[in-house]
Amino acid sequence: MDLTPEILLHGYSIGIFPMAEHRDDPEIFWVDPRRRGVMPLDGFHMSRSLARAMRRSTWRVAINADFDGTVEACADRAETWINAEIRSLYNALHNLGHAHSFEIHEGRELVGGVYGVTLGTAFFGESMFSRRTNASKMALGACVDHLRRCGFTLFDTQFLTDHLASLGGIEVSRAAYHKMLERALNGKASFTTLPPATLQEVVQRSTQTS
Template sequence: MNAITPELLLYAYGNGIFPMAETRDDEDVFWVDPKRRGIIPLDGFRISRSLARRMRRGGYEVALNRDFAGVVEACADRDETWINDTIFDLYRALHRMGHAHSLEIRTDGALIGGVYGVTLGGAFFGESMFSRATDGSKIALAHLVDHLSQTGFRLFDAQFLTEHLASLGAIEISRADYHTRLNDALQVEADFLSGPGLGAPQDVIQRNNQRS
């Protein structure tokens, strides 16, 4: 498995497969193609009243790709993680190729939340997120969903449905349904770094309400 190349990794994503490691220290990587897949519908993200209040208060900065490696490191900084050195190196290579991106939330210059993933066609494959302050990851996801919608993406793959993601509007679909949606999204030429730029909190909330 150590012979995985960035090109092979992109091919795997295009076929609905993604890599994981058992632990941070495990040198091996295995492929995953879940029977049930978690996705975040771009027209179904839930911004709760409390999250909307937090976003309107502001006091945070949103950025793209300012510190991709730092976001991946923050996502891996937990007791149990599937991000080993091999996976870390592969995603940094995809980032250099323009196929992996991060969205970061900062307060006073410090990272308080973020998410990173892989882009291919009109699909965004969310890999991991982190939070170092209350609502840090929720704010990141709210801005990411808005950004994906604004830049022409069709599919936000969340891999697995968790309680946290379900509370934000994520759903679980069958493998067959996922592959149909993936194939449709791959026909689209979306550009993560195009569009009008990252929206202000109030604009993100308003557009989300209009989409939902």
């Protein structure tokens, strides 16, 4: 059965997500991890050095200014699970208002970002990239701040990497994740209801709540 945007959304709603073995593999399979990565929306760890870099940064934060460019940048690595069909499907979800990119720009250049899928008050983070030092960390921290301000309750990172753990990510059981997902799907939130905050505003809020 061919994947459609509707099937993809249904997969997210029941706790699974698609992957390919690599960019040139046409086969797509569903993943349902026994242990799930989650980024607590009140638990992002902003180091002093990252906060200092964000205060001094002249980079611009944007939402959906270059969704396809963000997905392309996430796939532009030696090993990636994003094949041509997956990229096409996420662009279709973006056109339907269910996939979004949170981006960092240096002038006109896209230098960092994260993209994901939204359902209810859940944000399913798919991938992130960085073309400058700290760009992906800034994108992730600003995205967490944005999700919290927009009323989201769940940031699913799928897996927990050492990098995500260093930024506050945690791991939960499949059963615990499904309970979190059920609650999130019963709520409503919009990724575009508010404009993104500046990096300086994100740091200010972070220091006020820490």
